[in-house]
Amino acid sequence: MLLLGCMFPADGFPQFEHKLFSSNMMIEGKLHYGFLYAQHTELDIFNAHFPAYEIIIQQLTYGKYQWERTYQYPLIGFSFFYSGYGNNPSLGKIYAVMPFINFPLYQHKNFSAGFRLALGLGYVSKPFDRLTNYKNLAIGSHINAAANMMFEARYRINYFLTVTSGISLQHFSNGSLKLPNFGLNAPLINVGFAYRPFKENRDIHDRYYAPTAPYEAIIWRTLEFNIGGLLGYKNMQAVFGQNFLVYHLFENTFVRISQKSKAGLGLDVSYDPSQIKILEKHDIPVSNKLSILRPGINGAYQLVLSHVGFIFNLGYYLAGKEKSNGPLYEKLSLQYNFSKDIFAMVMLKVHWGRADYIGWGLGYKFDKKYGKRTVR
Numbered sequence: 074m075l076l077l078g079c080m081f082p083a084d085g086f087p088q089f090e091h092k093l094f095s096s097n098m099m100i101e102g103k104l105h106y107g108f109l110y111a112q113h114t115e116l117d118i119f120n121a122h123f124p125a126y127e128i129i130i131q132q133l134t135y136g137k138y139q140w141e142r143t144y145q146y147p148l149i150g151f152s153f154f155y156s157g158y159g160n161n162p163s164l165g166k167i168y169a170v171m172p173f174i175n176f177p178l179y180q181h182k183n184f185s186a187g188f189r190l191a192l193g194l195g196y197v198s199k200p201f202d203r204l205t206n207y208k209n210l211a212i213g214s215h216i217n218a219a220a221n222m223m224f225e226a227r228y229r230i231n232y233f234l235t236v237t238s239g240i241s242l243q244h245f246s247n248g249s250l251k252l253p254n255f256g257l258n259a260p261l262i263n264v265g266f267a268y269r270p271f272k273e274n275r276d277i278h279d280r281y282y283a284p285t286a287p288y289e290a291i292i293w294r295t296l297e298f299n300i301g302g303l304l305g306y307k308n309m310q311a312v313f314g315q316n317f318l319v320y321h322l323f324e325n326t327f328v329r330i331s332q333k334s335k336a337g338l339g340l341d342v343s344y345d346p347s348q349i350k351i352l353e354k355h356d357i358p359v360s361n362k363l364s365i366l367r368p369g370i371n372g373a374y375q376l377v378l379s380h381v382g383f384i385f386n387l388g389y390y391l392a393g394k395e396k397s398n399g400p401l402y403e404k405l406s407l408q409y410n411f412s413k414d415i416f417a418m419v420m421l422k423v424h425w426g427r428a429d430y431i432g433w434g435l436g437y438k439f440d441k442k443y444g445k446r447t448v449r
Contacts, residue, residue, distance in 0.1 A: 108121065
């Protein structure tokens with residue numbers, strides 16, 4: 074939903090009437106081949122090489138919105154993914170629907186290369202069940218997050234047909250909403266063909282650029298402060314017989330470093346009551362529940378795309394008693410800006426690639442001017 078809001082914003086950016094603003098739809102089929110990467114020994118039973126199949130409906134952008142011009146006219150669309158993942162009886166079939174954006178990295182005549190980022194929902198037909206499917210320690214729920222990262226090369230044969238090839242990583246995980254949740258990671262290579270049902274515009278390079286004129290202005294440098302809170306949920310019925318709510322407060326301070334991105338520092342503190350159970354399981358008594366509070370400091374980076382921000386934090390815990398996660402953590406977040414001041418966020422907390430929990434929340438942001446420069 075966040076990606077759709079980004080791809081087709083209702084307002085906020087000027088729209089231009091131009092002969093190239095047609096649908097430019099393409100249909101593509103891909104054949105993948107790869108293997109399951111067993112990042113934990115418990116996943117060795119799924120070791121296999123297998124094919125996967127993908128149907129893609131996509132659109133070539135032409136600068137109708139400002140973010141399309143900023144990112145050099147990416148491809149946007151939907152991917153429908155299916156695989157038997159080696160036909161393992163404990164795992165079943167895997168399905169996914171993933172909106173994606175394919176960012177161009179290089180183009181020369183009919184050849185182009187890009188990076189595709191896809192995020193959506195996946196379905197695992199046979200998740201863990203302590204009575205009927207106890208061998209599947211990878212996934213504990215039918216519904217999961219599905220993510221795909223792909224480096225892709227494309228060669229346009231003619232107006233209607235394009236051949237494609239790439240290498241990707243396909244990931245499925247429920248973010249520890251329900252245990253077990255080691256997740257599934259599959260490196261894949263692929264080949265495909267994209268077909269354009271309608272003839273494209275002849276003047277394909279005649280894209281629209283917003284008019285500019287000489288001017289002189291004073292531009293203020295600003296610090297952007299993002300403050301918010303999130304609530305996470307951990308289903309640990311299979312381990313401790315109960316569920317837990319996780320509380321997370323954060324602040325990110327950003328400085329814009331380009332038209333596309335921001336960088337800065339962040340502070341956060343989290344309270345995860347499941348850590349009390351983990352410590353007690355290791356015969357470590359917890360006399361004060363506040364001892365599991367985990368304040369942290371982190372580096373922050375934000376990739377800005379219309380109303381959406383992709384935020385990456387790499388941090389270090391400053392304090393807090395715990396047993397299993399260690400001092401380092403990562404956070405991957407999607408931030409949707411409803412207005413200049415208010416935003417919603419979905420965050421995945423990770424420790425060395427292992428998902429800890431997913432949090433949902435709201436936040437408030439404001440700017441502080443600290444310097445100025447003259448632009449001519």
